[in-house]
Structures are given as structure tokens and as C-alpha cells.
Amino acid sequence: MIARPLIETSDQVFVLLKEWLVGFLPASWQPAAGVVLCVAAIVGLFPVLFALTTVLERKGLGRIQNRIGPNRVGPLGLLQPLADGIKSLTKEDIVPASADRVVHFLAPLVLVVTVFMGFAVEPMGRNMVLVDVDAGLLFYFAMGTSTELAIFMAGWSSRNKYSLLGAMRAVAQMISYEVALLLSSVVVVMMAGSLSLTKIVAAQNQYTWGLPHWYIFTPWGLAGFLMYAIATTAETNRSPFDLPEGESELVAGYHTEYSGFKFALFFLGEYLAMFSISGLGATLFLGGWSAPFSFLTWVPSWIWFFSKLMLSIFVFIWLRGTLPRLRQDQLMNFAWKFVLPMTLLNLLVAALWRFLGEGWERWVFCTAILVVAYVVMARMEMRREHFGPRSYRYAE
Amino acid sequence: MFGEGILKGLAETARNFFGSFVSAERLTTVEYPEQRIAPFEAARVFPFLVYDGEDPLAGLRCVACQICEKECPPQCIFIVKSSDKKPDFVGKPQNYPVRFEIDISVCMSCQICVEVCPFDAIKMNTEFELSTGDRFGGLLLNLDQLVKPNEYYHRIHPAGAAEVDARLAGEKAKAEEKAKAAAEAARAAAEAAQAKAASEAAAANTTGEAGAAKTTEGVGAAKAAEETGVAKAATGEAEAKAASDAAKAAAEVASQKQPDQEGRR
Numbered sequence: 001m002i003a004r005p006l007i008e009t010s011d012q013v014f015v016l017l018k019e020w021l022v023g024f025l026p027a028s029w030q031p032a033a034g035v036v037l038c039v040a041a042i043v044g045l046f047p048v049l050f051a052l053t054t055v056l057e058r059k060g061l062g063r064i065q066n067r068i069g070p071n072r073v074g075p076l077g078l079l080q081p082l083a084d085g086i087k088s089l090t091k092e093d094i095v096p097a098s099a100d101r102v103v104h105f106l107a108p109l110v111l112v113v114t115v116f117m118g119f120a121v122e123p124m125g126r127n128m129v130l131v132d133v134d135a136g137l138l139f140y141f142a143m144g145t146s147t148e149l150a151i152f153m154a155g156w157s158s159r160n161k162y163s164l165l166g167a168m169r170a171v172a173q174m175i176s177y178e179v180a181l182l183l184s185s186v187v188v189v190m191m192a193g194s195l196s197l198t199k200i201v202a203a204q205n206q207y208t209w210g211l212p213h214w215y216i217f218t219p220w221g222l223a224g225f226l227m228y229a230i231a232t233t234a235e236t237n238r239s240p241f242d243l244p245e246g247e248s249e250l251v252a253g254y255h256t257e258y259s260g261f262k263f264a265l266f267f268l269g270e271y272l273a274m275f276s277i278s279g280l281g282a283t284l285f286l287g288g289w290s291a292p293f294s295f296l297t298w299v300p301s302w303i304w305f306f307s308k309l310m311l312s313i314f315v316f317i318w319l320r321g322t323l324p325r326l327r328q329d330q331l332m333n334f335a336w337k338f339v340l341p342m343t344l345l346n347l348l349v350a351a352l353w354r355f356l357g358e359g360w361e362r363w364v365f366c367t368a369i370l371v372v373a374y375v376v377m378a379r380m381e382m383r384r385e386h387f388g389p390r391s392y393r394y395a396e
Numbered sequence: 397m398f399g400e401g402i403l404k405g406l407a408e409t410a411r412n413f414f415g416s417f418v419s420a421e422r423l424t425t426v427e428y429p430e431q432r433i434a435p436f437e438a439a440r441v442f443p444f445l446v447y448d449g450e451d452p453l454a455g456l457r458c459v460a461c462q463i464c465e466k467e468c469p470p471q472c473i474f475i476v477k478s479s480d481k482k483p484d485f486v487g488k489p490q491n492y493p494v495r496f497e498i499d500i501s502v503c504m505s506c507q508i509c510v511e512v513c514p515f516d517a518i519k520m521n522t523e524f525e526l527s528t529g530d531r532f533g534g535l536l537l538n539l540d541q542l543v544k545p546n547e548y549y550h551r552i553h554p555a556g557a558a559e560v561d562a563r564l565a566g567e568k569a570k571a572e573e574k575a576k577a578a579a580e581a582a583r584a585a586a587e588a589a590q591a592k593a594a595s596e597a598a599a600a601n602t603t604g605e606a607g608a609a610k611t612t613e614g615v616g617a618a619k620a621a622e623e624t625g626v627a628k629a630a631t632g633e634a635e636a637k638a639a640s641d642a643a644k645a646a647a648e649v650a651s652q653k654q655p656d657q658e659g660r661r
Binding site for chain 1: 416417423
């Protein structure tokens with residue numbers, strides 16, 4: 001076994017690094033300098049992760065489609081994002097003549113800034129959280145919801161029908177799934193008894209027989225996680241819910257009129273939203289930075305957090321390579337007629353779990369309720385569908 | 397119904413993802429600049445002009461008949477016919493193109509020029525790496541860039557080239573035979589004319605002095621006919637009506653300054 005001090009140092013390496021760097025400054029400056037340092041770390045790290053993810057996504061999608069994927073720029077094509085970055089920086093920045101210039105300029109900034117704000121409350125390791133807000137989850141959702149504003153700003157200010165339609169779709173979709181996202185997260189708050197993300201992680205960082213108390217390993221947690229995953233996919237406008245930028249009908253959706261670096265910012269914002277919402281999912285249901293087995297607790301906590309995050313990203317990419325895009329009415333029906341009732345039912349199940357107390361009964365009852373509800377709702381959905389040749393009511 | 401279709405799809409894509417790392421036959425991509433596939437014989441890109449022998453201009457099969465220019469759907473061919481003639485592969489004097497240009501930015505690779513060419517002079521190339529920095533001049537191929545030896549045609553389209561060669565050899569043999577026959581006929585005609593003139597002269601001698609001038613005329617005509625016949629046999633030229641053909645061609649040269657073509661450039 002590795003020596004205890006070494007384990008603790010590797011676990012806290014970034015915290016110690018920050019303290020050492022801040023130690024050079026006078027005591028009165030230290031808190032502010034610490035925050036600036038943490039912000040710089042977040043602002044530096046996640047764009048790098050974004051660059052890496054874009055090339056890995058393209059390579060992964062290529063492999064899913066039995067292609068090779070980008071392999072020209074640098075070793076294994078890993079410098080592709082650099083080439084893309086240079087390209088987007090040197091491109092002409094076009095603003096439509098009839099656009100609202102101020103809003104058009106602000107939209108990508110608002111998107112990126114609000115997305116970055118979400119990282120502030122996420123615990124990325126033991127003692128590694130920028131601001132430990134008591135209502136961290138609330139803050140996160142407040143920030144997450146304002147990305148919709150940025151998207152609508154982009155669509156509205158462009159004065160382009162495709163942009164506007166894309167933005168309308170995006171807002172409709174994001175508001176619909178925002179409800180499901182919140183309700184699926186509420187079960188965690190009910191169980192942990194706190195909105196603070198550090199407390200939620202601490203509640204899951206316990207082990208019975210070597211296995212963690214992650215919320216995904218309970219019936220309501222699994223159902224909640226699945227609903228959360230569906231809602232996040234829609235919330236980040238990822239395939240199969242990428243209707244706002246449906247190329248086949250809307251050119252590029254709300255960023256049709258963006259070019260050059262502003263487009264790159266939108267791209268960055270989308271991926272950052274994906275990272276932050278994956279990180280939140282890991283925090284809520286997958287135990288945040290806690291290790292999956294008690295004998296693996298010697299591995300630094302931040303490694304666990306980022307592996308869970310990248311695993312979620314991999315699933316996002318996998319889903320994108322598998323599923324075709326939904327239709328707008330299917331998307332809305334799915335949100336309001338399936339995901340939302342299931343999350344509401346999940347709240348009841350979580351309450352039942354709480355009041356049934358320890359024992360096997362709660363496992364059986366909670367699982368049974370969720371499975372029966374799932375089967376019944378799926379059957380009802382299917383009955384309502386009329387597959388077959390399209391019939392026209394008025395044109396004949 | 398319960399989402400098992402999604403799971404099935406996810407399993408399929410996962411199989412593709414991991415399978416592409418272990419089995420090489422899944423990745424069918426040919427990484428082009430380094431790896432290449434030999435062009436297919438039926439491949440066609442842009443046309444080129446075939447010539448026989450060593451000298452591109454002497455052996456050029458094209459006779460500037462301008463059928464391809466007229467048939468070309470996007471009108472990408474531009475030909476200027478020569479005012480003089482050179483012998484073609486059977487030895488018959490033919491015009492040749494002074495300018496032959498194909499604008500490959502306009503050409504749509506339809507192969508209609510190849511289909512309509514009665515002389516097997518224009519064929520489709522398989523060369524496709526034609527990118528250039530000059531999008532006007534660089535994409536306008538002139539005669540020097542278009543001519544390719546028959547050996548090249550054999551290399552890229554072995555079957556088609558063999559068939560064309562067989563056909564051209566047959567035509568040449570037939571033309572030689574015909575020329576020989578024509579020479580024979582001309583000689584016979586000359587002899588007949590001479591005989592006729594001689595008999596006429598004999599008749600004139602009996603009629604008197606006035607006929608003397610006529611006799612000399614008749615002899616001259618017979619001699620001229622004989623000379624042309626001999627000349628034809630010696631050069632191995634084709635049919636006797638070649639002279640009239642040539643006259644027609646010359647008339648065309650005079651009238652071929654078509655104003656619309658000049659305007660197109």
C-alpha cells in the first residue's frame with residue numbers, strides 16, 4: 001500500500017499548489033488571489049478539455065461509422081483543434097446588416113460566461129470547489145437556465161428566419177426539459193437533505209461492504225439518473241435532441257449568422273455546458289469525486305471526478321453516433337407525456353423509500369412501482385401512435 | 397417499445413467502434429495521397445487527343461471536323477481548323493486543328509465528344525489530379541496539353557485501344573486497296589481517252605485543215621488525264637473524288653470564321 005502522506009498529497013495536490021502560490025502574497029490579498037487562481041484554472045482547463053473532446057468525438061464518431069476520423073494534423077490528428085482554432089480566429093466576422101449589433105455581439109459572451117459560472121459550485125475533488133454555496137444546486141440551475149437567454153438573444157438579434165426558428169425550438173425544448181431536469185434532481189436533494197453540492201457528495205461518499213452509497217444504486221436514483229440523462233441531452237442540444245440546429249431544415253439554427261470566433265464561442269459554450277452538466281450529474285448520482293470501491297480510495301479524488309465526467313461525454317458521443325434526430329412534436333410529447341410524469345412519480349417513490357425505512361421491502365416496492373409505471377406509460381404511448389401511410393384530412 | 401431498440405442500436409454502434417480497432421476489413425478507407433487505387437478502365441475524367449507515332453502534330457488523328465465542338469453539351473471545346481492539309485494515317489490529305497482547347501472547368505465529363513468522333517481521335521483520360529493555382533488559364537487545356545501518344549491510350553484503356561487499333565488498321569488496308577483500284581481505273585480511262593483522241597485526229601486529218609487545231613487540243617486533254625492518273629497511283633491517294641472533297645474543304649475553311657465562337661472566348 002502506498003504511504004498515507006503521499007496519498008493525501010496527491011489527492012490535495014492542486015489545493016496545496018494554490019496555497020503555496022497564494023502564500024507569496026500579503027495575507028489581505030490571499031482570499032481574492034486564491035479565487036482568481038481557481039477561476040484561471042477552470043477557465044484554462046475546460047477549454048483544453050473541449051479541444052481534446054472535439055477531436056476525440058470526431059475520431060469516435062468516425063470509428064462508430066467505420067471510418068478513421070481526422071488523422072492529418074499532428075500525431076494521430078491530435079492537433080486538429082489547433083488548426084480549427086486558427087481557422088476560426090482568422091475567419092471574417094460577419095454581422096448581418098439588419099442584425100441588432102449589440103445583442104448579436106453579446107449573445108456568445110453571455111452563453112460562455114453563464115456556462116462558466118456553473119463550474120463555480122461543482123466540487124471537482126475533495127476540497128476542490130471554487131465557492132461552496134449552501135444552495136449550490138439552485139445557483140447551478142439559475143446559471144444553466146440563463147444559457148437559454150443567450151441562445152434566444154442569438155436567434156432574435158440575427159434577424160434571420162432560420163436563426164429565429166432555431167432559437168424558438170431551442171427555447172421551447174430547453175424550457176420543457178428544464179422542468180424534468182430540476183424534478184429529477186430534486187430526489188437527490190430530498191435524500192441528501194441539502195442543496196449544497198459538497199454535502200450531496202459527502203452523503204454518497206460512504207461504503208458498505210466495499211460498495212459506495214451512490215444514489216444511482218437505488219431504484220429512485222437509477223430512474224432519476226436516466227431522466228436526468230435524457231433531460232441533459234435535450235438541455236445541451238445534443239443528438240438525438242439537436243433540433244435547434246437541425247442542418248436539414250434550419251441551416252445551423254440559432255448560430256446561422258455567426259462566423260469566425262463568435263461561432264467558435266458558441267461551439268465552446270455548448271461543449272462547456274455538456275461538461276458542466278455531466279459534472280453535475282456525476283455529483284448528484286455518481287458520487288462526485290468518491291471512488292467506486294472502498295479499496296480504490298487511494299486514487300486522487302479529482303481523477304475520479306474527471307473520469308466520471310469523461311465517461312458521460314463518451315456516452316453523449318455514443319448516443320450521437322447511434323440515434324437519429326427526433327421530430328419537434330415527438331420531442332415535446334416525450335418531455336411532457338413521459339419524462340415529466342416519470343420524474344413526478346419518482347418524487348413519490350423517493351418519499352416512499354424514505355418512509356419505508358431500512359429493509360428489503362423498500363427495494364421491492366420502489367422498483368415495482370417504477371417498472372409498472374414505465375411499462376404502462378410506454379404501452380400508452382405506443383397505442384396512441386398510428387404508424388402507417390399518412391392520411392390527409394382536407395386534401396384529397 | 398420499452399427502449400430495447402435504443403439498446404440494440406447502442407450495441408451495434410459499440411460493436412462498430414471496437415470492431416474498427418481490431419478488424420482491418422471494417423475500415424475501408426483508402427488514405428488517398430499515400431495509398432492509391434489503380435484507376436478503373438471505365439473511369440473517365442476529361443478528354444485528351446490521341447496521336448500515332450512519335451510526332452504529336454504529324455500523327456494527330458484529329459482532322460478538325462468540329463463534330464465534337466458542335467455536339468459538346470456545355471460547349472467547352474474550341475477548335476480552329478487549319479487552312480492547309482497534311483496526310484492522315486491512310487495518306488489522305490486532311491485538315492488539322494491549329495488550336496484545340498478544352499475548358500475543363502466547363503467540361504462535365506459526359507464522353508459525348510468521344511462517342512461522336514468518327515476518327516477515334518478524342519478519348520477520355522483517367523488523370524484526375526488537375527488542380528491548379530490559376531483558375532482561368534490553368535483550367536483551359538490547349539493542344540500541347542491535350543495530345544497523348546497512342547501508347548498512353550493503350551496503358552489506360554487496353555481493351556478500348558486494341559479495338560480502335562484493329563479498326564484503324566482495317567480502314568487503312570481498305571483505303572490502300574481502293575487507291576490501287578482507283579489508279580487502275582484512271583490509267584484505263586487515260587488510255588481510252590488517248591485512243592479516242594487518236595481516232596479523232598485520224599478523222600480530222602481526212603476532213604482537212606480546219607481540224608488540225610482540234611487534234612492538238614484532243615491530244616493535250618488525253619495527256620493531262622494520263623498524268624493525273626499516274627500521279628494518283630504514285631502517291632497512293634484515295635478515291636478519285638478526293639479532289640472535289642478538297643475543294644469543298646477549302647470552301648469550308650473560308651467560311652468557318654464563325655462570329656459566335658469568337659464571341660464566346
